[in-house]
Amino acid sequence: MTAPAASPHQAEPTKQQIRRWRRHLANERAEAATYRAIAAKREGEEREILLALADAEGRHEAHWLELLGEHGEGRARADLSTRMFAAFSRQFGSVFTLALMQNAEARTPYADDPDATEQMEVDERIHEEVVRSLATRSRARMSGTFRAAVFGANDGLVSNLALVLGVGATGVSPGVVLATGIAGLLAGALSMGAGEFVSVSSQRELLAASTPDPDTPRRIPALDVDANELELVYRARGMSREEAAACAAEVWARIGAHPVSGPMHLHDDHVDPDHEELGTPWGAAISSFLFFAGGAIIPVLPWLFGMSGFAAIVLAAVIVGIALILTGGVVGVLSGATPWKRALRQLLIGYGAAAVTYVLGLLFGGVVA
Incomplete structure (x- = not known):
């Protein structure tokens, strides 16, 4: 694509235009670098697709360079979110970065920019679909174990917070609260692990029977x-x-x-015999056990370090709230949704469950007293 020249009615761009064009230029360069960084970790067709996306960003870069002309050498920084994506592409897994890039491509600024071509806006929309498809491939490869890990961590956080807050509200000794929390951790982790093993095994058996x-x-x-x-x-x-x-x-x-040219196929026989999206029974079970235990230990930490009473309850609620926000945000990013909405949902659900058991603990403690 040949980049269009600046509009004839405006020979000299304004300072505001120059700043905006430089920002777009910096964003395009950063996005191209991000795609190349992800491509370096891939191979085959996915690598070629990512490099093609980087080349497309290069065409957009050429558009802004032509508009800028002699002003193209000035300094400009990419948006903070775009710089973060570039950093994530170097430090984290590509599925995480692809999910972020999917959101970034969906929020293209070119729809409202009079100096961007219509083709550039359409390009960005198509890039979103390309990145969505690549991210979907990666999600499929990790979905079984990831699902068990996320559910395990959140269940551990919420269930054990509700348990220790409910027991702590009755006024029992810190030792009883700690023992209850550890028992809840072990019981929940074993139950989650066994449940995931049976669930994934059953799903794979049902799918195998239908293959x-x-x-x-x-x-x-x-x-x-x-x-x-x-x-x-x-x-x-x-x-x-x-x-x-x-x-x-x-x-x-x-x-x-071709009577003897090799095996025939029945159109829809190309079914994944390994059912990769489900993961393996042992992988899901171990992941669920470990992540449930990791989540469930967090609400117990105040009592584990000798705290007691209302201070321990408040600290447990605060640290679990932070953990729920983080896990909810990660799920939101990887699912292509807005992270803060998922984080807020996780927080409200967790605090809602804990509040119910805390109130019941207060009522029960008052009755026993």
Whole structure:
């Protein structure tokens, strides 16, 4: 794409325009560098796609350079968020950075900038879809274990905070609160680990039972062409009679043209036999156990270090609140959503559960007293 020249009615850009163009230029350069940094950690098709995105940002860079002309050498810094993405691409996993870049591409400033071309705005929208697809691939590779880890950590934080606050509110000794918290940690972690193992195992078994038999395509050439029971396979998979007949005819045509040219495929036989998105039963179980235990130990820390009474309750609530905000924000980023909304949701849910048990503990303590 050839970058358009500055509009003829304005020979000399204003200072405001120069500042804005330089900022856009710096952002494009930073985004291109981010894509190249992520590409350095990938290989094959994904690497090529990321490098193509970097080249596209280079075309946008050329547009702003042409508009700036002799003013293009001035200093300008990219937006803070764009600089953060560049730093994250060097320090963190690419899935985290891709999720952030997905949000960044969705918030393109070119829609409201009169000096940006319409094609540049469309490019940014398409970049969002490209990055979304790349991020989805990465999420699929980590979703099973990541789901167990996130759920385990949040369950540990919320359930044990509610437990120790409820018990602490009754007025029992700090030792009882600590013992209750440790017992809740172990019981919850073991339960979560066992539950994830059974859940993932069951899901994989159900999916395996629904996966097409890999030997079926090899038996196709021996079928009776006149009876054509191959149509029944397609109809059983949800196709109409006409669609099934067309697919069967296509398969027979390929067999006629290449009778011994290798294995045949039934259109939708390309199913992931490893069910990568689910993760493995042991991976999910161990991840869930460890992260639940890691989350559940946080509410117990004040009592573990000798604190007691209302001060321990307040400190437990504060540190768990910080942890809930962090985990909620991370989930929001990786899911392509606004981080602060997910963080606030996590915080409100956690504090809501803890508040209920705390009030019940106060009432129970008053009745017993």
